[in-house]
Amino acid sequence: MRNATFITPAEAAYIAELSEHDINRAVDEHIVSQPFVAPGINSPISRLGAAFISFYYNAADVIPVKTRKAALESSIKRIAVAGKLEPALALKLSSKDSVFAPSLAKHIRAATTRSQELNVALRAISVSKDVMWGMPVFRGTRVLVETVVGSLEEGTSLALLKESYAFLTEDLVQAAKIYVQIYPLQRRAVRLAESHPNWHVTSIKTIYPTDNELAPAHRRVSVSKLGQDS
Structure with a gap:
């Protein structure tokens, strides 16, 4: 799997329950910056950075902007002092850890759960230019995600699909649906x-x-x- 700490803006959007546009805007407006955003094309974002962006936007209706910014600054300082930057960036700390401001706890928990769901999806789905023209397939197979998800959306039951694709499980299907939510199929397919x-x-x-x-x-x-x- 790719770097477990830094993820694409599209994946960060899933973790944060926001749009990819919101994630890019947060980076442009320096709501999060290095070390939470890595230099490079499309600005890879740490999982903690995604959680911070989720807090900043999703708590806007209940927490004033000054309070939100203060909570982020406080947590960043605590992480630095505690020497826990690396596990924090990868969301490998509990929301109860003292390095996080209490107002962040709910968003850290939610982002951690969705981060784990992202991991499952990335393990389940594979994309390679050498397999099925670069279209997403279930890892270890040549079965297109589009075939399975599209069939389910059109009313074909999982039980019927399993008659042809015995490896399918409810967990794999859920992982495929998450992957498609992050990377809509028409954007992933490689044109001839x-x-x-x-x-x-x-x-x-x-x-x-x-x-x-x-x-x-x-x-x-x-x-x-x-x-x-x-």
């Missing part, structure tokens, strides 16, 4: 124009679903027939 830029469309075919009840999309799908430039 990207994977094979020298190909071009020569004709279009319309393919109709077979009698297989497990077909993930019971609708007409237009598929390009591709030819390669000589």
